[in-house]
Amino acid sequence: MSQPLPLDRHALRQHLRHLRRALTDKQQVQAADLLAEHAVNFAPVARAARIALFLSVDGELNTRPLIAKLWQMNKQVYLPVLHPFAAGHLLFLCYTPETVLTPNKLRIPEPPLDIRQLTPLDRLDVMMVPLVAFDRDGQRLGMGGGFYDRTLQNWRQHGFLPVGLAHECQQVERLPVAEWDVPLTAVLTPSRLWQWE
Structure with missing residues (x-):
């Protein structure tokens, strides 16, 4: 019988970070390859010219195989950079080999x-975002710094599509939601696509 998940955001974050860090190297490699294949066949990504991504840390899905595929498809890839003056905010800069x-x-x-490498949010087509957990309603729990919550706040006005990337073990039934949380329209895992709206 599975243990009930903690409802406290901090405890939930710790629990799910532990789960993804417990994946073996082989599981991580397999997940990254499957995710890359899955992502490039997702219509919004296939159509996109400019895609923001992230480099994985702390057991997150490895995005490097996906980035390599996007470069092969002649797509522009952007990575987040901590804003030097506005604490808690991100800028997105072009990333090439x-x-x-x-x-x-x-x-x-x-x-x-x-x-010269900076791109405004309204020039992005898709933004793939990291997460610690997601639920059946598309709610996302991040690492707690609020960087992506701030970035995603007005994503519709900017015109990009926010897509979460996660391992299967990061999906939970229901997350505790805070007023600043921005639900996602889609989450890609190595085995499937979750979509809302």
Whole structure:
């Protein structure tokens, strides 16, 4: 019998981060390859020219195989960079095979801050976002910093589609929802697509 999930956001975050970190290297490689194949066949991604992604940390689904496929398809890939002046906000910069990455203060690799490589949110077609958990209604639980909650706040006005990427073990029945949480329209896992709306 499975244990009931904790309803406290912090405890839930800890529990699900532990689950994804417990996946073996083989499981992670397999999941990343399946996800990449699945994602490039998802119509909004197949149609998109400019896609924002993230580099995986802490047991998140490895996005590098997907990024490689997107480059092969001649799509522009953008990565988040911590905003230098507006704390808690993200900028998105072009990422190519030649981009030299440097760990930021959260130890996440990011491209150098170069205004020529910056793209405004309304130029993005799809934004693939990390998450710790998602539920049957498309609610997303992040790492707790609020970076993506702020970024996704007005996604409809900007015109990009937010898509979560997750392992199957990150899906839960129902998440506790806060007023700033922004539900997703879709989540891709290695085995399936979840869509709302």
